[in-house]
Each structure stands twice: as structure tokens, then as C-alpha cells.
Amino acid sequence: xxxxxxxxxxxxxxxxxxxxxxxxxxxxxxxxxxxxxxxxxxxxxxxxxxxxxxxxxxxxxxxxxxxxxxxxxxxxxxxxxxxxxxxxxxxxxxxxxxxxxxxxxxxxxxxxxxxxxxxxxxxxxxxxxxxxxxxxxxxxxxxxxxxxxxxxxxxxxxxxxxxxxxxxxxxxxxxxxxxxxxxxxxxxxxxxxxxxxxxxxxxxxxxxxxxxxxxxxxxxxxxxxxxxxxxxxxxxxxxxxxxxxxxxxxxxxxxxxxxxxxxxxxxxxxxxxxxxxxxxxxxxxxxxxxxxxxxxxxxxxxxxxxxxxxxxxxxxxxxxxxxxxxxxxxxxxxxxxxxxxxxxxxxxxxxxxxxxxxxxxxxxxxxxxxxxxxxxxxxxxxxxxxxxxxxxxxxxxxxxxxxxxxxxxxxxxxxxxxxxxxxxxxxxxxxxxxxx
Numbered sequence: 001x002x003x004x005x006x007x008x009x010x011x012x013x014x015x016x017x018x019x020x021x022x023x024x025x026x027x028x029x030x031x032x033x034x035x036x037x038x039x040x041x042x043x044x045x046x047x048x049x050x051x052x053x054x055x056x057x058x059x060x061x062x063x064x065x066x067x068x069x070x071x072x073x074x075x076x077x078x079x080x081x082x083x084x085x086x087x088x089x090x091x092x093x094x095x096x097x098x099x100x101x102x103x104x105x106x107x108x109x110x111x112x113x114x115x116x117x118x119x120x121x122x123x124x125x126x127x128x129x130x131x132x133x134x135x136x137x138x139x140x141x142x143x144x145x146x147x148x149x150x151x152x153x154x155x156x157x158x159x160x161x162x163x164x165x166x167x168x169x170x171x172x173x174x175x176x177x178x179x180x181x182x183x184x185x186x187x188x189x190x191x192x193x194x195x196x197x198x199x200x201x202x203x204x205x206x207x208x209x210x211x212x213x214x215x216x217x218x219x220x221x222x223x224x225x226x227x228x229x230x231x232x233x234x235x236x237x238x239x240x241x242x243x244x245x246x247x248x249x250x251x252x253x254x255x256x257x258x259x260x261x262x263x264x265x266x267x268x269x270x271x272x273x274x275x276x277x278x279x280x281x282x283x284x285x286x287x288x289x290x291x292x293x294x295x296x297x298x299x300x301x302x303x304x305x306x307x308x309x310x311x312x313x314x315x316x317x318x319x320x321x322x323x324x325x326x327x328x329x330x331x332x333x334x335x336x337x338x339x340x341x342x343x344x345x346x347x348x349x350x351x352x353x354x355x356x357x358x359x360x361x362x363x364x365x366x367x368x369x370x371x372x373x374x375x376x377x378x379x380x381x382x383x384x385x386x387x388x389x390x391x392x393x394x395x396x397x398x399x400x401x402x403x404x405x406x407x408x409x410x411x412x413x414x415x416x417x418x419x420x421x422x423x424x425x426x427x428x429x430x431x432x433x434x435x436x
Contacts, residue, residue: 037163039098039151041350046432047080050310050375053167056136060307062410063169064428067147073137073169078130087154087164089135091421092116094149096216096414101422108142121320128324129281147173147425162183176413176427184403186247193401195433197250197409198239201242206426209418211242218412221252222305224351226392239408246313255407256399258303258346261287261388263325284326290383291332294400301355303410308379322376331359331383331398334366340388341366346381353393407433
């Protein structure tokens with residue numbers, strides 16, 4: 001082979017890799033900008049708290065609607081120490097892996113392309129002042145026409161480059177019958193610790209073209225995205241039925257039941273709160289130290305699978321009468337981890353690994369500590385270890401893992417017709433490992 005050609009080819013290889021690296025570095029640099037829009041649940045502005053998105057009237061429900069249903073989703077959030085602001089919102093259609101699609105917005109939305117939030121109230125008789133905002137949608141100003149994944153983007157100053165928050169939700173066409181059950185893992189070594197999600201899909205009213213290529217299935221445990229199993233393919237197709245009874249592809253750690261604390265009242269200590277102090281400005285709740293459970297036998301406990309419920313028994317309307325309190329958490333542990341970090345996880349931290357919910361090691365007390373500002377309510381949480389360089393958390397280091405644990409699994413089914421512009425969400429089902 002010609003030596004010049006070899007040198008030229010090598011030069012091109014280096015040049016292309018350098019350009020790719022520069023592009024990747026630029027993308028990463030953009031991501032860490034404060035106002036870089038993330039297609040996930042994210043808060044961009046300090047002082048925004050208690051972001052909730054659920055079906056209107058069902059506070060613990062999944063933010064998901066049936067296409068064409070009269071039901072609405074309700075977004076709510078608080079802004080601390082602020083005057084009433086005129087915040088705008090819009091919707092962005094996303095693919096199954098939460099990347100924005102390039103569909104024209106007129107095909108996605110009917111009515112306006114953006115609007116402003118009109119429903120707001122100020123807090124009543126609370127030590128921490130805040131403005132409480134609510135938005136029900138779809139509404140008379142904006143309707144959504146396509147199934148699939150979405151984010152709602154709330155922003156200030158009529159400028160989408162000045163985001164306040166983003167939150168995920170989905171709209172589904174129920175074109176699939178999903179039959180699912182949770183079993184022990186097949187492996188003898190793991191069957192005491194892991195759960196396997198077996199399921200089958202039955203197409204109804206939809207003609208599936210090449211389901212191995214055009215159908216995508218995602219299984220998610222307890223609303224977590226960090227350990228979701230993606231891009232599942234059928235093991236077998238029998239007419240309109242697709243079989244996903246894989247031996248090892250649908251397996252999750254069973255984990256443990258969620259820990260909890262109750263801050264609904266500032267007048268008395270609940271079961272897991274050791275004391276309540278009136279701090280310099282706010283009340284402070286000290287949760288009992290959370291001992292590691294990874295070597296303990298499984299104990300059945302009722303939980304709400306990592307969610308939280310805003311509630312106060314000291315006043316009538318928790319939305320504007322509930323106060324904010326400082327909650328102190330502690331995990332006795334020695335020696336500290338050297339191969340990763342410990343995080344407090346759950347709906348209260350939006351299932352995100354961030355500096356806000358990263359535990360700090362206290363060498364004097366030999367414990368991991370964290371303090372969070374939270375609105376009064378009932379909260380579930382767990383502790384996850386995140387190894388250096390990893391994206392998925394490990395609950396087993398502190399919480400342990402048991403097949404018997406009760407978990408919820410969401411099954412999402414996406415289909416993209418070869419001639420279509422986007423992935424339709426054609427099926428969704430939630431199944432519990434055992435009924436409560």
C-alpha cells in the first residue's frame with residue numbers, strides 16, 4: 001500500500017477524533033451551564049422547591065395521560081422569598097430516550113405554543129415565605145396532540161433561555177395489552193436478592209411492522225431512571241403476541257422497603273423524629289440515625305415507593321399553609337467510602353445525584369450527614385452509593401437487597417412506524433412485585 005496514503009489516512013483518523021473530542025467537550029461544557037436545558041426533572045433557579053407533577057386529584061400518581069382523555073396533569077411548585085412572577089411555559093416532545101424530537105410544534109400542540117401560569121397564591125402564617133404556583137394541563141389554551149414523552153419547560157421573562165424548571169411526563173395510546181408478573185431471578189446465586197420482570201405484549205388495533213427493529217420497551221423501577229432497563233427486544237413473536245420472558249435481561253435488585261419520616265406537625269415528634277428544635281429562623285427536625293441494613297433480615301413495612309406527600313395537620317391547606325423545615329439526616333458508617341459517594345435518594349431529591357443531596361462525611365461522629373429544606377409532609381427515602389465514574393446508583397451497600405421487597409415497575413412500549421416522524425407511546429402498565 002502507498003506510504004503517503006497510509007500517512008494521510010492516519011492524519012484523517014487523528015483529525016476526526018480530535019474534532020469529535022472537541023465537540024463532546026463543548027457539549028459537556030454546555031451541559032454544565034446553569035441555563036442549559038436538560039430533558040429531565042431539573043430545577044435551574046435557586047429557591048424553587050417542592051416541584052410536583054401528577055394526575056389532577058391523585059397526588060401519588062404517575063405523570064401520564066391517556067391520549068384524548070379528559071383528565072389533566074397538575075404541576076405545582078413553590079418559590080421562596082419572592083414576589084409574584086409572571087412565568088411562562090411550553091412543551092417539548094421527546095423520544096423514548098428523552099431527547100427532543102424535531103417535529104414542528106404545530107403538529108405537537110393545538111392552540112398557543114406557550115402560555116403563562118395564572119394560578120398562584122402566597123403562603124399563610126409560615127416562617128418561610130413563599131409563592132405557590134399551580135398549572136393544570138392540557139387546558140383551553142394549549143392541547144397536546146401526539147403520544148410520547150414530553151417535558152414541560154417553565155421559564156422567566158418570556159425567554160426560554162432563562163429556564164426555571166423542567167419536568168417529565170408522558171401521553172400514551174393504549175394499543176397494547178400488557179400482562180406482567182414479578183418473579184425471583186433465575187440464577188441460584190441471585191434469586192434471594194433480585195426480581196425478574198416477566199411480561200408479554202398483545203397488540204390491539206395497531207399493525208406492527210418489524211417489531212424487533214421498530215418497537216422499544218423500557219422497564220423502570222420505582223420511578224428511577226438511573227437503573228432503567230432500556231431497548232428491550234422480544235424473545236419471541238407469535239402472531240400479535242410478543243414474549244419478553246427473558247432469563248436475565250429483565251432483572252433488578254429487589255432492594256428494601258423505603259425509610260420514612262413524618263413532618264406533618266411541628267408540635268410533636270413523630271415515630272422516626274428524635275427531636276424538633278426552633279432554630280434561628282425555621283423549625284429543625286432531627287431524624288433518628290439511619291443504620292445500614294445490608295446484613296439484616298428482611299422486614300415487611302408499608303411504604304409509598306420513594307414518593308412524598310405534602311401534608312400538615314397544623315393548618316387547613318398544605319399548599320399554602322405548610323411550612324418549610326430543615327431536616328437533618330445521619331448514617332453512622334466507618335470508614336468512609338473511598339471509591340464513591342453516598343446520596344439520599346427518592347422523590348424528595350427528584351431521583352437525581354447532585355451536590356444538594358450528596359452526604360458529607362463527619363470524621364468526628366463517624367457518620368454521613370445531610371440537611372435538606374423540605375416542606376411539611378410525609379416522605380420516603382433511601383441511601384444510594386454512586387461509584388466513581390458510574391451513572392447508576394447501588395442501593396445494596398446501605399439498604400441491602402431482598403427478593404421479598406415490594407417494588408413498582410413501569411413498562412413503557414414505544415413504536416415508530418417506518419414512515420412516521422416520531423415514536424408513539426403505544427402501551428404502559430404498572431405492576432407491583434406484591435400487592436400491599
